[in-house]
Amino acid sequence: PDTALAARARRRLDTLIKPPGSLGRLEALAATLAAQQGRPEPQVERVHISVFAADHGVCAEAISSVPQAVTAGMVRRFSAGDAAIAVLARQLGAGLEVINLGTLEPLPALPAVVDARLARGTANMRTGPAMDRETVAAALEEGRRAFRRAGDCDLFIGGEMGIGNTTAAAALGGALLGLGSELAGPGTGLDAAGVERKRAVIDQALHRHGPHLASPLEALRRVGGLEIAGLTGAFIAAAQARSPVLVDGFIATVAALTAVRLNPGVRDWLHFGHHSAEPGHTRLLQTLAAEGLLDLGMRLGEGTGAAAAVPLLRMACALYREMATFQEAGFT
Amino acid sequence: PDTALAARARRRLDTLIKPPGSLGRLEALAATLAAQQGRPEPQVERVHISVFAADHGVCAEAISSVPQAVTAGMVRRFSAGDAAIAVLARQLGAGLEVINLGTLEPLPALPAVVDARLARGTANMRTGPAMDRETVAAALEEGRRAFRRAGDCDLFIGGEMGIGNTTAAAALGGALLGLGSELAGPGTGLDAAGVERKRAVIDQALHRHGPHLASPLEALRRVGGLEIAGLTGAFIAAAQARSPVLVDGFIATVAALTAVRLNPGVRDWLHFGHHSAEPGHTRLLQTLAAEGLLDLGMRLGEGTGAAAAVPLLRMACALYREMATFQEAGFT
Numbered sequence: 276p277d278t279a280l281a282a283r284a285r286r287r288l289d290t291l292i293k294p295p296g297s298l299g300r301l302e303a304l305a306a307t308l309a310a311q312q313g314r315p316e317p318q319v320e321r322v323h324i325s326v327f328a329a330d331h332g333v334c335a336e337a338i339s340s341v342p343q344a345v346t347a348g349m350v351r352r353f354s355a356g357d358a359a360i361a362v363l364a365r366q367l368g369a370g371l372e373v374i375n376l377g378t379l380e381p382l383p384a385l386p387a388v389v390d391a392r393l394a395r396g397t398a399n400m401r402t403g404p405a406m407d408r409e410t411v412a413a414a415l416e417e418g419r420r421a422f423r424r425a426g427d428c429d430l431f432i433g434g435e436m437g438i439g440n441t442t443a444a445a446a447l448g449g450a451l452l453g454l455g456s457e458l459a460g461p462g463t464g465l466d467a468a469g470v471e472r473k474r475a476v477i478d479q480a481l482h483r484h485g486p487h488l489a490s491p492l493e494a495l496r497r498v499g500g501l502e503i504a505g506l507t508g509a510f511i512a513a514a515q516a517r518s519p520v521l522v523d524g525f526i527a528t529v530a531a532l533t534a535v536r537l538n539p540g541v542r543d544w545l546h547f548g549h550h551s552a553e554p555g556h557t558r559l560l561q562t563l564a565a566e567g568l569l570d571l572g573m574r575l576g577e578g579t580g581a582a583a584a585v586p587l588l589r590m591a592c593a594l595y596r597e598m599a600t601f602q603e604a605g606f607t
Numbered sequence: 608p609d610t611a612l613a614a615r616a617r618r619r620l621d622t623l624i625k626p627p628g629s630l631g632r633l634e635a636l637a638a639t640l641a642a643q644q645g646r647p648e649p650q651v652e653r654v655h656i657s658v659f660a661a662d663h664g665v666c667a668e669a670i671s672s673v674p675q676a677v678t679a680g681m682v683r684r685f686s687a688g689d690a691a692i693a694v695l696a697r698q699l700g701a702g703l704e705v706i707n708l709g710t711l712e713p714l715p716a717l718p719a720v721v722d723a724r725l726a727r728g729t730a731n732m733r734t735g736p737a738m739d740r741e742t743v744a745a746a747l748e749e750g751r752r753a754f755r756r757a758g759d760c761d762l763f764i765g766g767e768m769g770i771g772n773t774t775a776a777a778a779l780g781g782a783l784l785g786l787g788s789e790l791a792g793p794g795t796g797l798d799a800a801g802v803e804r805k806r807a808v809i810d811q812a813l814h815r816h817g818p819h820l821a822s823p824l825e826a827l828r829r830v831g832g833l834e835i836a837g838l839t840g841a842f843i844a845a846a847q848a849r850s851p852v853l854v855d856g857f858i859a860t861v862a863a864l865t866a867v868r869l870n871p872g873v874r875d876w877l878h879f880g881h882h883s884a885e886p887g888h889t890r891l892l893q894t895l896a897a898e899g900l901l902d903l904g905m906r907l908g909e910g911t912g913a914a915a916a917v918p919l920l921r922m923a924c925a926l927y928r929e930m931a932t933f934q935e936a937g938f939t
Binding site for chain 2: 291292293294295296297298299300301341345348349351352355357358359362363365366463464552568569570571572573574575579582583586587589590593594597598599603604605606
């Protein structure tokens with residue numbers, strides 16, 4: 276980001292007809308967006324949402340109460356326009372593309388869905404690596420491609436869908452932070468016994484892959500997921516293209532952390548849409564020195580927590596661009 | 608509100624293609640709006656913002672670092688469209704009307720400004736009542752009229768502008784809660800010594816008016832303000848018309864509390880846009896068993912903290928209306 280533009284934006288914000296700082300975090304948002312976009316007048320008109328979908332072999336361990344067929348079923352609903360993220364994309368006038376990186380079952384050609392199926396879901400991380408080297412590389416590349424297809428957007432959002440992916444995200448986050456299974460939570464709705472089972476599976480997987488997990492790329496390959504790798508690749512590509520990114524909740528934040536571990540410069544391009552109700556999200560945000568814009572108890576994924584925050588970015592930009600200065604208002 | 612409609616809405620929310628409760632507070636918002644609007648499909652398309660402006664005699668006590676002329680100056684900017692609330696109203700496609708209930712100096716006719724000047728600001732609450740009985744009654748009535756002019760809106764927002772009005776609001780809130788000056792804070796930007804002075808003035812005013820403050824109407828008259836009375840009247844009128852209200856920050860919440868004390872049924876029609884950075888707001892929200900939707904460190908007033916939350920209400924309604932049910936999606 277252009278730090279000179281950020282400083283200039285902060286100076287301009289102090290000349291607008293309001294007490295200094297009285298727009299709170301909207302002021303920092305406007306200044307950061309100006310610096311990221313490299314233009315004196317930031318804007319968030321063109322928003323693109325890429326939703327990555329894939330299944331998870333660790334579902335064999337009964338870590339989710341929801342059948343894996345729901346992953347492909349939800350891809351159909353994203354395409355049909357009646358799933359939550361599709362409703363929000365329409366409300367925002369945002370572009371929405373779904374990238375199928377590996378549902379268990381193949382899907383027919385569907386509007387707004389890119390068939391990039393690399394596998395029938397991942398392998399079970401408890402008994403071996405979730406992906407082989409070629410597959411994780413291909414998933415990262417599909418993420419980069421998805422960002423490139425987003426074109427010249429003002430803001431990029433990555434969403435995800437994959438039954439079992441809070442287990443993969445908790446394992447990957449635990450690996451990156453040198454923890455055990457502490458990040459595991461109820462996900463879609465496990466009860467306390469289910470969370471205990473999930474934690475045991477994650478601890479076994481982390482133990483099995485042991486020292487290999489010191490490498491973020493190996494951690495992603497061994498305990499991550501296809502859609503998490505897609506998000507990671509997209510976030511890195513966005514940062515390299517100097518595009519601001521609005522990160523969603525627990526799973527997207529694990530992908531963002533993976534991207535930052537692979538390329539620390541990525542951090543400067545990230546905003547965080549919300550603080551998820553999934554308990555492990557708090558620790559992840561702390562690690563990234565990040566704060567969600569919203570805290571509404573959401574825990575749906577798909578990119579919905581980021582999409583819900585888009586109007587705040589738009590309002591921050593509009594205030595920055597359209598408010599009078601004290602001088603213009605004759606208040607000198 | 609129609610509790611049967613709320614219950615029906617909650618049941619529908621649990622049939623939508625998402626884990627139950629995973630949209631967090633957006634779910635309760637949709638159900639509450641359905642119940643308030645008395646229709647099965649809530650919507651927040653037509654939003655009206657009434658900004659009440661007036662000056663404060665207590666400024667003679669040097670409780671603000673900003674000259675009183677800024678109140679009228681800001682009314683001009685609201686009309687010109689380059690103050691924060693005007694920018695946000697435009698961004699939202701919301702109607703905006705300013706009601707001048709008593710700037711110190713008269714203003715010429717201005718677009719979108721209703722000249723309803725009842726006085727040259729209030730009198731100094733430290734040395735006597737801020738308003739006489741006729742004036743507070745007239746200000747309440749102007750609030751009711753402003754709501755009626757808003758017409759058939761889906762959501763009503765009340766904003767305010769008045770140099771010195773955090774002092775009046777802190778005094779009125781203190782009177783309603785049986786406190787002293789604990790609700791006083793920096794407002795537009797007082798330093799610690801300024802806040803001490805403000806607290807001393809409030810304590811003196813509360814002491815002077817003593818037992819009269821047990822009546823909420825008398826408290827409003829003696830230590831409130833013209834624009835606070837306007838907001839109070841508008842909130843009562845909105846509730847009586849069964850219209851949802853989105854309350855802004857510290858001053859608007861004191862007006863909402865006054866309205867609730869005058870008519871407890873008002874509470875059921877209120878949403879709270881944000882948690883202000885003005886410290887006393889926390890106690891006020893607790894008293895009303897309310898939680899702001901946003902918590903972004905804003906402290907500008909004008910209605911901006913409510914306006915910033917409008918897209919969340921719109922998204923809650925869109926999700927409620929447009930998401931598929933499990934049955935429609937063939938997930939049964």
